[in-house]
Amino acid sequence: MKTSLLAGLALGLLMAGATAGSAQAQIKIGLAAPLTGNSAAFGAQLKNGTVQAVEDINKAGGIKGQKLELSIGDDASDPKQGVSVANKFASEGVKMVVGDFNSGVSIPSSEAYLDAGIIQVTPGSTALKFTERGNWNTFRTCGRDDQQGAVAGDYLAAQFKGKKVAFVHDKTPYGKGLVDETLKAFRAKGGKEILIEGINPGEKDYSALVSKLKQANTDAIYFGGYYTEAGLVIRQMRDQGLKAPLVGGDGVVDKELVAIAGPSAEGTLTTFPPDARKNPNAKAAIAAFKAKNIEPEGYTLYAYAAVQVLAKAIEATGSTDGKKLADYLHQGKPTTTVIGDIAYDKKGDITRPDYVMYVWKKNAAGTVDYTGNELAQ
Template sequence: MKRITALGSALTLALGVAVALTGQAEAQVKFGVAGPLTGSNAAFGAQLKNGFEQAIADINEAGGIQGQKITTAVGDDVGDPKQGVSVANKFSAEGVKFVIGHFNSGVTMPTSEIYQENGILAITPASTNPRVTERGMWNIFRVCGRDDQQGAVAAAYILKHAKDKKIAIVHDKTTYGQGLADETRKAINAGGVKEVLYEGINIGDKDFSALVSKIKASGADMVYWGGLHTEGGLLVRQMRDQGVKAVLFGADGITSDEFAAIGGPGVEGTLMTFAPDPRKRPEAKAVIEKFRAKKFEPEAYTLYSYAAVQVIKQAADAAKSLDPKKVADQIKSGQKFNTVIGELSFDKKGDVTRPDYVVYVWKKGADGKITYEELPPNMQGS
């Protein structure tokens, strides 16, 4: 009897250990990050991925989220909506509950619908098209601003400093690029400025000689560019090669030092709208040091990606839940979130309540490197 009792006790103990280990194995929640990790927009994909991974590492090191460690999944959408849908389906099948991404507005919109169907909450660090949050969905948020806000800031600058100049408008026909160009166009038209040229190019185009000839013939003093850094850099380079001195005016889609690498010396003087540089915020100092120790410069959307993870963590803690719908309700509750890009709160659509775009200029620094620098207040548009 003693032997049987001992055996029974051993089995009971083993079963108890197995249950405990199973409980530990289940005490995990899965986050995903998705963006263009390869292709022409890979610089932005790297920003999203690095910001995400550092935030997850910091949260896990501090004990996790609601008592659970975070596991991760990574998806490369190559900036293509079809690839994005494949990533979204993969995340759904793998049990991902929260997604940071995507980068391109045209990818974020179809993927967010899949996430909604599967009960997944998504926060995009970078998709600025207004329709991203205008579709009445419970699960989609952004920590960046919107193109109607960004276009208004660009237009205010043009109306204040270049109202008597000839303005050409060029876009890349994407949800983001054309949407941004159209918002800016609408705002300058309302201010009494009519563009001398309105043209679209295709993503992936490399030869803009015909377009540059049209810009030259129009006599444009400024070219407003709705698009990303690769085509924008090539456009500037070819404008300068053909003797066109018109200033390029871009937006957050060219916020990468690769823009200058592609465009060459002719990018000096390029104007650009983006949020005030989050790298200058005191609350970001410690995190920035971690990135730089890894030889990664956290420009543009890196800290936005980090902040998106912080929002989910703080909302989950406040809701005392990892149910994505309960976390989404908490984000929309008016709670203020302390992040590396400053204090954030959200409206019922999922937009941040602080519109904060400013104008930058690309210029050569003392080290000879051409990069972007915020214009002083008296040189802004308002």
Template structure:
């Protein structure tokens, strides 16, 4: 055999080996705000998915193949999120975990559906995300109308006859959550004493706080994210307004208390039952603590999203997005660190559960919501 033929065979064999390696990997994309105003939640989503992939690979992978995770930063910007989604599609990503912001998840899902990619968001609660009839949209969290109902019930009970202010940050999530909460409150006979909005990125809310003081409000409901909520509560206290603040799941990171300072104590917040209390999650939580990361907020919801995809791939023996989605839509339960999860035909979980928390100062002096559920 000539040297030329030997070289040709060597090149061909190398190509086959590389192809075999590529076929032995399943690509999962994670789209989250790694930078920008919601970076704390981006870290939760990224770390949750990455740890799940690592644990699954240690246990042998999926159907004999290893998972490979790619992380894309959307910086809470819809255009950047779509750009990441298109990049993932070109790279052969089979499924996506993310995003965080509903305003990003919704356009991203449109880009992913064109590429045949299934998407599970751990944190986007906007109703619209699963109400458009798309086959590829799922979540491991609840929806704004569900947590709005819990918030409204609490307001109607504990603040009956009081002046309630409603403020939102104009975002898809914040505005939607405030509107759903107010709608549910009105159904219970309540109303808004004052309704206002603010702009994300602003730092000075003194004029808004003055309006709230003049209206003599007893409680402020805020639809928006932890940065603006923290700044608002800090400036409320600085101007002598002691009314409590109530918000939704986008406050569920310790960054809220760091931004808000001592005044953040006493803030109410709707969020799912703390997944860290699930006995099934102990080993996973220990893995996070080994890397010195507290799996708060949506960390375990992101981990669960990867677990669901794994179980769907094993059941269908496929990585095809539509086959995986069809399996999820059957309503069968998936075993996850946040408990059993099953889906309806829209891609919403069938066990929506929200509870009310209060941020309180612990023995270590830090202000946190963990373990502080209120009746």
């Protein structure tokens, strides 16, 4: 009887250990993105990319036999909501996070992640401040506003030399930061702006701004902000007979720009990294997206790459501890991803930043798009 009891106890302990082992075989990863609000199209890109990367890694056996378990939080492009999502993830035991998208959300949420020991990789926050504060936990798979602004400023100075260029931003950390950096490069090349204006995101009527731009005989407008407001400004400029092109940054790069601006979107210029869909490393991932009728545009593959970066760090360190993962990434060892090899400096910025200028024009199907329309620099 005693032997049977001991055998049963041993079996029970073994089963308990197996259950605990199974529970440990899940690595909790979070996605924080604007699934609602005025950046929801970008939130969809981040969700598509992250979900597909997690699926593909798990299908291939996970990381050292452990599967990724994804939690998704909607920050609604709101800083307070972003911090709430961060606190929720921390309470759930999430070890690492892809997100947020908006710099104005990523910056405050990163402080909450820092307190919780969570590493954060943003696919789309370009504000300098995100990685300039000395926090160990902040990384990105995209470039920065100063790199993007340099390309835009140089382009404006060369292409609109002696012309009247206006600068408009949406007062967000991203939009204003991008205008500031573009202005630096523009002025350094001899450019002189005719006016700088701030708008309130979420408004529908920008006729007062358009009137001011018309009165100043503006030849080009540089816009720091997102596709929602950019589309409205473009449409209202054309409605009032102002034909000056709008030049914007990566926050404008989504097909929703055309849905809002209509045919008037043609001729818009935007800075964005070289099209990741052309990268040979992305071939299998793109096939998986296509099978779901998803076009991996914009930041979709940048979110996918963020998961790959985190997976490689776990594989290399054998740990899910945020600080250990960050220490590994800060070493600058390259990770092969769908957007190319990524290596980090001590701040958490990628060491191969690159932006090009695109022009939006009609493709063979008659749809206005930026795809394949990279301008020679």
